[in-house]
Amino acid sequence: MTALINSPSSSSKSSVPEPPAQQELRYNPAEIEPRWQAAWAAQPDLYAAEPPACGKPKYYVLEMLPYPSGKLHMGHVRNYSIGDALARHMWMRGYNVLHPMGWDAFGLPAENAALKNNTPPREWTLANIAAMRVQMQRVGFSYDWQREVTTCLPEYYRWNQWFFLQMYKRGLVYRKQSKVNWCSECATVLANEQVVDGCCWRHEETPVEQRNLEQWFARTTAYADALQHDLEQLDGWPEKVRTMQRNWIGRSEGALVDFAMLPREKQTDADAPVELRLTARASESSPGTVTVFTTRIDTIYGATSLQLAPEHPMTAQLAAEDPALARAVQAMVEQQKSAREKDAFGTLEKQGVFTGSYAKNPFNGASVPVWVANYVLMDYGTGAIMSVPAHDERDYEFAQKYKLDVQVVVLPRRTDASADASAQAGDAEPLLPYTAEDSLLINSGEFSGMGCEEAQRAMAAHAQKNGFGQAKVTFRLKDWGVSRQRYWGTPIPMLYCEKDGIVPVPEEQLPVLLPEKIAITQQGGSPLSRVPEFVNAVCPKCGGAARRETDTMDTFVDSSWYFYRYTDAQNSKAPFDPAAAAYWFGEQGIDQYIGGVEHAILHLIYSRFWTKMMRDLGLVQNAEPAHRLFTQGMVIKNGAKMSKSKGNVVSPDDMIARYGADATRMYALFAAPPDRDLDWQEDGVAGISRFLAKVYRFAAQHNARAVAGRGQDVTAATPVERKLLRKLHQTIARVTLDFAGRWHFNTCIAAIMELVNDLTAAEAEITAGSVSDAVLYAALRNLVLLLNPFAPYLAAELWSQLGETDSLLRAPWPQADAALAAEDEIEVPVQVNGKLRAVVTVPVGSGEDVLRSAALEQEKIQAALAGKQLVKAIVVPGKLVNFVVK
């Protein structure tokens, strides 16, 4: 039998504790947890990351930082319990762990609270932070508070400003007038990413308005290709998140093609549908061209009209000469607007207005009518499309409605005789619209006979050669509007001088401090614009009077790079030391990032952008912020998301008061796999509490004897010992495996429960002396080690009862001994025709013959086989025996 030595702690060990008095057998988290919390608080370096020189491999585990609302909710507890379990595990595995926490402290709620309670946002926010920090410490999370980051402090936000200036220098931030999303509740603009179903992400009932404003934008589109491309390497991210980002970025390959507008005299108005023909226009102007974007240039011979977005410049140009057209377009836009307001977001009925003008298809010279259509979006592609009804569903629908020409230019490939009937009917008209691309071109001049994809390349090249088009990649992603007309955010470090125009604040003048004494009102416009001592400044170029930018930055700027600040949180010379970031991020970024899926687009796309931007600034080496991402499920109650309005909020404080922090956090990990939604059931917390009490009682009962066995050889001499050690090492193996891979902590905890069940079941034998002190010690010590990631308070208490004085985090994670874990006998099911008829117990490693004869010895099997003819016997050693009879 394999033997191993119990390893006593290296520290000078204290005396063996007295056998516990009867009363101490009762698990009392209300006594244990505060005691340990105080002990931990007295050791500021307990959870501190070590300098790179420590020589250990690094591990950066990070949970998304919270907004300091003032109260921790169950979602936080779950999120941080996952991260904390991992951090503790990695410490015990000997890693140098960085496990920090901070506060996403700017944002609107502070202003709302200021309005409501007349408390300054700063005061409100900092008080909330203090309260939540206490809550987190009470739960026992292992954060390195020396690296705490608070985004609303000038020590942090000055670097937002510094980044802004760097980006300005490189043209990565710019100011432009554009249509922006406006939330009337927030009284500010929103980024596209902050609009959910046409409403504000914070006010789900408030539809956003479109306003024309001059705003600062970050040029996220400069990295659109990289953002899309690098997504493919992020195999440690959930596929769901990658898909969402892929859709959001929306890369699509296609081509631009110029259609020349035809002069009036060539117009063939007679071809236009009579009921839509508009009066001829009086004046002539230079017609110009309209450029369309298409992903199906191969279908261009089938283009039977050109469709402009209502906002397209050519629409305006044509309408300017034609009041009737102007009115018709106006009417269509109005109708669309009111329809949108009524039925938020379905597909609207397609509508169009014929402009009376024609354009020339550069491929075949055909004149096609130019329409204005409500289904063409100005902010995608070029705001103009060629309409190919035969091969596009939307165009087909439109053409049907307005009786436009349909010309088939793509047919299914004829295939060989074995193909199905529809594919063979190559000469027949395909069912329209026919959009499949594994097809062949017809009626397409020199391109006829080509496959679609071949034609796409050839036709783009043809267009480029002849100067009327080119291949083009288009993105759905738009630049990130970062201006906010709010007070509680980072001031944008820009000045407006009458003489010099836009002038950046010189770096040495940073930070541009947010004034603290300010009246928050609900009036329109940026609150800072009403603070003259903030607004009035001196132009650094000419020394004349200048006006400060009074908008603040989107708070998503703050969270785009906060995790780099943790690597060097006290730095007053730079956002962080690149060497510190290089150590903790390495090539691949954060080792494990954990947060809610609600940030799949917002935070996670901005921070990917920021990382790429910083890499180009030479600050970091990694291309992506996080190598692995884990999105935990929501905490729900009675099938619904916890919310005040539903009255189903469970407060962590309550749970901790009733059952303790260990039970609360352990339940959060036990009730469901971490990536699924978790339905909070208080009875379940009570169950965990019972389990912890059982562990405590067992340990307290036996630790005195166990400690006596410390340092002695562990041998499995008796059957009980063998059984216990086997279960112990199987459990170690199972828990260790789950930490390495799939993170199903619910089954880890179940495995530990099984171990404890076995221990208590063997209690009579333990008491009777059938289990050596050494084995008892091994069982208890390893049980405590396994428990530490999930229930750190109880683990600490039991650890000290075992005579240990060092932190559990410095104790090595147990190693499973395969020899001890191995079973010596296994039960093998025996089936007849696939139905279970018996179970045989055979020694592990029994071969086919042994199994087969053992199975045949079974009475039930003999009965089942009697009078039947054995067709086949399937014997899979270690798995099963199946007799096939007839």
Place this chain on the structure above:
RNA sequence: GCCGAAGUGGCGGAAUUGGCAGACGCGCAUGGUUCAGGUCCAUGUACUCGCAAGGGUGUGGGGGUUCGAGUCCCUUCUUCGGCACCA
């Protein structure tokens, strides 16, 4: 409409490679302990036929592959999430 995920006891969930379905916990039932209980202990608990021994059925539905399917394939339904005229 498109894309993705998921459907297993009364409930949360387990079954890591196609090999005893229901681990672990909750709840429930019976018995015990207790002055009392949001206590503790023991036993049982998928459904169904049967006094029992022992059968039969069973992982949303239907079909298939296989000696064998919760797991693989086809099809269909439901729920949840994301996107939604993206050319």
